[in-house]
Amino acid sequence: MCGIAGRFSFRQAGESVSLLPRMIGMLAHRGPDDSGCYEDNEAGLAQARLSIIDPIGGKQPMSSRDGSVWVAFNGEIFNFVELRKELKRKGHVFQTQSDTEVLLHMYEEKGEECVQYFNGQFAVAIWDRREKRMFLSRDRFGICPLYYTRTAGAFLFASEAKALLLHPEVSRELDPEALDDIFTFWFPVAPRTIFRNIQELPPGHSLAVSKENLKTWQYWSIAYNPTIAIDESRAAEDLLCKLEDGVRLRLRSDVPVGSYLSGGLDSTLTTALVRKVSNAPLKTFSIGFDDPEYDETRYQLEAARFLETDHQQVRCTPETIRRSFPSVIWHAERPILRTAPAPMFLLSKLVRDCGIKVVITGEGADELFGGYDIFKESKVRRFWAQQPQSRLRPLLLKKLYPYATRLQTQSDAYLRSFFQVGHQGPFFSHEPRWNLTSRLKVLFSPGFRDRLPPGDARDRLAAKLPQEFATWDWFERAQYLETAYLLPGYLLSSQGERMAMAHSVEARYPFLDHRVAEFASTLPATAKMKVLNEKYLLKRAAERLVPPAVIRRAKQPYRAPEANTFFKPDLPDYARELLAPSQIARDGVFDSKAVQQLCRKFVTGNAIGVRDNMALTGVLSTQLLIHQFLNRREEERDQCGMN
Numbered sequence: 010m011c012g013i014a015g016r017f018s019f020r021q022a023g024e025s026v027s028l029l030p031r032m033i034g035m036l037a038h039r040g041p042d043d044s045g046c047y048e049d050n051e052a053g054l055a056q057a058r059l060s061i062i063d064p065i066g067g068k069q070p071m072s073s074r075d076g077s078v079w080v081a082f083n084g085e086i087f088n089f090v091e092l093r094k095e096l097k098r099k100g101h102v103f104q105t106q107s108d109t110e111v112l113l114h115m116y117e118e119k120g121e122e123c124v125q126y127f128n129g130q131f132a133v134a135i136w137d138r139r140e141k142r143m144f145l146s147r148d149r150f151g152i153c154p155l156y157y158t159r160t161a162g163a164f165l166f167a168s169e170a171k172a173l174l175l176h177p178e179v180s181r182e183l184d185p186e187a188l189d190d191i192f193t194f195w196f197p198v199a200p201r202t203i204f205r206n207i208q209e210l211p212p213g214h215s216l217a218v219s220k221e222n223l224k225t226w227q228y229w230s231i232a233y234n235p236t237i238a239i240d241e242s243r244a245a246e247d248l249l250c251k252l253e254d255g256v257r258l259r260l261r262s263d264v265p266v267g268s269y270l271s272g273g274l275d276s277t278l279t280t281a282l283v284r285k286v287s288n289a290p291l292k293t294f295s296i297g298f299d300d301p302e303y304d305e306t307r308y309q310l311e312a313a314r315f316l317e318t319d320h321q322q323v324r325c326t327p328e329t330i331r332r333s334f335p336s337v338i339w340h341a342e343r344p345i346l347r348t349a350p351a352p353m354f355l356l357s358k359l360v361r362d363c364g365i366k367v368v369i370t371g372e373g374a375d376e377l378f379g380g381y382d383i384f385k386e387s388k389v390r391r392f393w394a395q396q397p398q399s400r401l402r403p404l405l406l407k408k409l410y411p412y413a414t415r416l417q418t419q420s421d422a423y424l425r426s427f428f429q430v431g432h433q434g435p436f437f438s439h440e441p442r443w444n445l446t447s448r449l450k451v452l453f454s455p456g457f458r459d460r461l462p463p464g465d466a467r468d469r470l471a472a473k474l475p476q477e478f479a480t481w482d483w484f485e486r487a488q489y490l491e492t493a494y495l496l497p498g499y500l501l502s503s504q505g506e507r508m509a510m511a512h513s514v515e516a517r518y519p520f521l522d523h524r525v526a527e528f529a530s531t532l533p534a535t536a537k538m539k540v541l542n543e544k545y546l547l548k549r550a551a552e553r554l555v556p557p558a559v560i561r562r563a564k565q566p567y568r569a570p571e572a573n574t575f576f577k578p579d580l581p582d583y584a585r586e587l588l589a590p591s592q593i594a595r596d597g598v599f600d601s602k603a604v605q606q607l608c609r610k611f612v613t614g615n616a617i618g619v620r621d622n623m624a625l626t627g628v629l630s631t632q633l634l635i636h637q638f639l640n641r642r643e644e645e646r647d648q649c650g651m652n
Contacts, residue, residue: 011069012036012057012510013081013155014167015134017143017218018050029055032165032172038340039083039168039510045069047079052136052143054081059513061085061262061367066105073113074102077138080113083168084131084153085517087258092126121146121215125228128258128522132168132210142219149229150373150521151199151212151497152506158207164218170207170342174638180206181639183598185460186469191344192627193447193466196498198473200225203343203634212497231492231526232477233485235533244536245549248528252550255522256282259369267292267365269356269516270320271567272308274544274551274559275371275380277316279519281554283369284316293318294360294368296352298325303568308559315556323359325352327574331581335633340511341503342638344631346446346623349569353508361512372505373520376492377529378544379484379537382409382566387438387487388541394433405541435478436467438487443467449624452607454600470494484534492526572625576611587632596635599628 014032029046033055037044040057047054047070056069062085070081086092089108092115097103101114108129115123116135121144124133130152135144145166147155157166160178167173174181182205187197200208210216213229256279260266268280270293283291293313298304306322313320330351337351338344360368375381386409393402434440453461462469478486509516519525529537532546539545548560575584586592588608590601607624610616616625 011059011083012039012168012172013055013083013132013134014172015052015054015081015136015143015165017052017136017164018162019164019220020162028176029053031175032167033057035172035175036168038513041513043068047072047081047136049138051138051141052079054079054134054136056081056083059366059515061264061515062089063105063107064263067107067109069109071107071109071113073117074104078113078116079136079138080109080116081134082109082112082131083133083155084129084148085259085261085515086112086127086129086131087261087522088128090261116144121217122228124215128524130518130521134166140219142217144215144217145210146215146228147210147212149213149523150492150501150518150526152501152518152521154502154506155210156202156207157210157216159223164223170202170204171339171638173207174204182206183635183639185457186462186466188344188598188631189450189461189466190469191346192449192453193443194470194494194498195346195446196495196502197343198466198470198494199498204638212493229523230475231489231530232475233481233489233530235485236531237533239533239536241536241546241549244532245546248525248546249550251522251525251528252278252519253282253286255519255525256369257286258522259517259519260287262367264366265289265292265364266367266369266517267294267360267363268318268369269293269371270295270309270312270316270318271371272305272312272559273371273562273565274548274555275374275520277312277371277555277559278374278547278551279369279371280312280316280318281551282519284318285554291316291318292363292365293320294356294363294365295320295322296325296356297322298352298570300570303570305565308562311556312559321359321363323352323355325355325569327570327577329355330570330574331584334575334629335583335637336511337508338630338633339637340507342507342634343503344627344634345499345503346449346627346630347569348571348574348626349567350504350508352569353504354511357509357512357514360509360514366513367515367517368509370505370516370518371520372500372516372518373496373526374544374547376488376496377520377526378547379488379534380544380547380564381491382564383438383442383491384484384487384538385409385541385543386441387483388538390437391483435471435474435486436490437483439490445620446623448620449627452599452603452624452628454597457598482534484538571622572629573611573616573622575625575629580608583633584629587636588629592632596632596640598631598635604628 036057040059042060043058054070070079072079086108089111093111096114124146130148132147132153132155156170158173184205187201187203190197199211202209214227216225269276270280295309297306333351337354389405536546593599593601593604
């Protein structure tokens with residue numbers, strides 16, 4: 010992938026020609042191989058390039074032969090070979106072997122509908138000089154980021170918000186509603202971002218801006234229309250065929266491709282399919298932890314031996330997590346409530362140090378095929394609600410979370426209250442998680458609470474749901490909330506794409522091939538979860554390709570050592586400064602006494618479970634974001650501990 014930036018001027022004279030080079034320079038980590046700019050009086054485009062396909066011919070920004078259309082493009086169009094053949098039959102002539110040129114010709118052929126023909130991950134900007142119109146579009150799942158803002162005289166966009174903050178008219182302010190979202194859902198609900206006046210183009214959306222107007226529209230969304238009865242054997246074969254083709258397309262590259270191998274089903278299956286469709290040597294990469302509670306080394310090594318890969322592992326310790334945390338926030342550009350992105354940041358560094366620019370990853374399988382604990386938890390809650398006084402049914406909830414030691418000692422009454430047994434609202438599946446997270450808002454200062462919007466964040470989200478949401482069953486609703494919101498809003502951004510691109514690594518996601526997703530949406534819930542056996546059909550599809558132990562093993566969610574790592578043996582200098590009562594009071598978001606009390610719990614060893622861990626991580630990451638982006642100018646960023 011790459012980094013892109015651009016402008017469209019509402020005034021007759023354009024913006025300063027010096028701005029775009031500075032903006033794209035801020036994104037050099039996304040594209041260290043080359044950079045380029047195009048500007049005229051009305052518009053400009055820039056790109057920082059990570060050269061993967063046609064390294065020589067794919068230089069950007071790229072123009073049509075007559076110079077009437079210009080494109081800057083981040084990502085990949087994986088079906089560009091097939092599209093080029095179709096375009097050649099229609100008379101199009103190509104000068105390069107790049108997917109960028111195919112994208113350009115597809116725009117000439119199909120106009121703004123061209124994105125519906127792409128199988129890929131992309132954020133694209135096209136300046137149509139004939140129509141005096143800037144067209145932006147983002148891939149279906151929001152893998153590639155794209156942000157925009159308006160000043161008095163121009164529309165500006167970039168792959169990351171930090172490039173937009175360079176403009177003197179773009180205010181450096183926190184958006185209270187976005188922070189309210191994060192401390193409810195873990196992410197700001199697009200198009201809102203943590204920065205006031207900077208918006209994010211939502212997944213599967215396009216945008217067009219001219220001097221007359223600016224409009225956005227949705228060109229794709231996931232929808233559920235399950236078949237009542239299926240032939241499971243045939244469905245497993247169909248799924249494997251689609252996934253195999255998704256892997257095949259995502260191996261198109263002029264540089265070597267590696268693979269993440271976590272030891273779980275999803276990454277092991279995608280790695281197995283890489284081995285099936287390619288004879289090239291394969292490097293695989295994983296994360297290891299000294300703490301056995303988080304470590305999956307045993308399964309990683311078993312999978313690597315079974316698949317005969319050249320395997321490398323990065324070992325994560327509390328010290329490496331706390332040392333890298335400022336860089337994680339610099340690249341994530343938002344507060345986070347878990348430390349889990351930090352090991353992913355370190356993993357991509359290992360990949361790049363091994364000379365690999367592209368990795369295949371298994372992200373997306375849990376959302377599409379019902380793999381998360383939240384799906385099983387919801388089913389158990391519904392099951393318990395049928396007999397609320399049962400003494401046996403709540404034991405299933407404890408069995409789901411063997412690693413949550415505090416949960417094991419709680420009474421039935423506590424479990425009934427915490428998991429909201431009997432609650433059947435539209436957000437049934439997610440209410441326990443969101444309620445727990447929302448309790449962290451007690452840390453907000455009185456002054457900041459006064460700045461929050463009226464009402465509840467869940468009501469705002471409910472207003473954005475598609476009309477058909479009400480017609481789906483509980484399982485499909487849960488899947489939609491994970492796929493449409495948590496996946497792009499947290500997993501792909503804070504934990505996935507951003508952490509990979511921090512070290513100039515492009516992650517590719519076969520499960521997020523839209524053909525795989527659309528097939529999954531036709532499957533009944535029983536094919537995804539049979540009783541409490543998650544990803545049932547996917548396991549059947551993988552039977553002959555992955556080690557039996559990987560299929561049989563209990564689902565282990567990816568987790569990392571949490572906030573107590575910041576206190577071993579003592580707070581690092583940056584955390585001590587940012588959590589100091591005087592700094593907390595000066596920044597104004599959190600109550601300094603409440604933060605002091607929270608820190609004291611960690612120092613004395615009295616921090617309690619998930620809630621305190623999320624609270625400390627959320628406060629520290631918010632303070633880092635304020636320090637890095639709001640209190641300091643760009644020229645000071647190297648003093649903040651960022652790469």
